[in-house]
Amino acid sequence: MTAGRPTTPRLTRDAILTEALALLDTGETVLTIRALAQRLNVTPMAVQHHIGTRDALIRALADHVLTKVPTETEGPPTQRLRALMQTYVQTITAHPNLTLALFRTAGPLPREAQRITDALESLLLAQGLSAAKARLWRDILIDWAHGMTLAQSPDDPAPALDALLQALTAHSAPP
Template sequence: MNKPRGRPVRGDGMTRGQILDAALLLLEEGQGLSMRALATRLNVTPMSLYHHVSDHAGLLRAISDRVYAAVLAADAADEDPATRIRTLLVRYHGAVKDYPQLTLAIFAQPAAFAGTTRDITDRLIALLGMLTKEAVLWLEILVDHAHGNALAFHALRDHPQQAASMQSRYLEALDQLLARLA
């Protein structure tokens, strides 16, 4: 049976939002995200996806733009740089914790590192640059710390007390690092 081009069997049109929702679900289910698997999930031809996203990296960028958008929510420009850095990192940590497979997929495909993920990095570097001449080094320390802790949550998803303790330790360590930096 041939599938209609770009349309689900029901005959309804497909939106970019539906594609991103299905792709994120595939990622977080651990199914692996390929254009073919996504098309199968959506009951469309793989080529129809390319009307909405340029390629696999473009798909990951679009998903990350959606997931990480809240990280860049307006921060209080009147706050000191260390507080603004903390706010960004806590939001980012939460997004990585909530969507670990997305972060791992971006690690695996460097071309997907653009858009909002790049904007987060640029904002952190600018803020860190207000506190130190070693902004890139501190970026790597702080972001690696956020990644390591947030990705470890996946293993603790069925252990809420341990997860809460890990969250608390993350915040405590982040505060210690920022105190050293400031």
Template sequence: MPVTRTTPPGRQPLARTRILDATWALAAERGLAAVTMRAVAERLGVTPMALYRHIGDKQGLLDGLVERLLGEIPLPDPELPWPDRLEQLAQGMRAVARAHPDLFPLLFERSATTEAARRPRDAAYSALREAGLKEADVERAERMLSTFILGFACSEAAGRFAHVDADTEFTYATEALRRVFVS
């Protein structure tokens, strides 16, 4: 007779989303260093081994956090002109950095590996192609832009621009970058 597994009454079944919710809460409360398989499992009331089939390992937890951070960036309307799409992506990234200043630096450390995490990058690729970049340059240009925006957003969230108007500084920088892409 096959063995059937049931979830005890009052307990939600273990799933990737639930694991990532617990990981997000743990990281927001205690910092990224607190994120371990054991700590997440304790928060969920399961053994660490129970997480592996849903998330893989700790790297899967961190990839899930990256996915969540990047998933908060609203994707621009693809019908907008390319500069407006890039501007919206950048403003969305700045908003995420301000909302999650302690988690945001994770984007410097990890690549976007899941499909959901790659959506903002893919939207930037589309805008850069429309801007007329050669296909061979699109990936490098996006990497340069995202590094600039990540750095600016992280610096802004940490208070680096407290003595100046961050929006004015950002506009100055994005206008300079736009001249590079249009020339």
């Protein structure tokens, strides 16, 4: 036996997030620091050193997943709004347990969730809505996306999204 610390595979934030997401995808309550550490073959303290608490892990996972949702696209605001919502729904549908875990996590929105929320509100303002109506429609669209995800609807969400966007267009049209 040699003196010093035992040698283990290099633990990285990316490796932790990859394994945590795989574990979370099997069930929302399955993801614990202890279970993650066991899966990574390290101590729970090693995971906490890189990530912190379970809540910090959930926020980091949300940032890791949501960073792939593009908010800067080409085209008119209605087309960009539809593209943003479709991509957001596809992304959160791939990991519904992340949405559930995020709902149970105290604190502010993760950075990437806030980026998407802000982009959505900007697109609604570009539709000609007042600030109050833009916030209302932002919340309606986000709630719809989460509802579609958590219901795990097997149907194509496009018709429901189109109906919402048509209602939005009616609200933003000049009188």
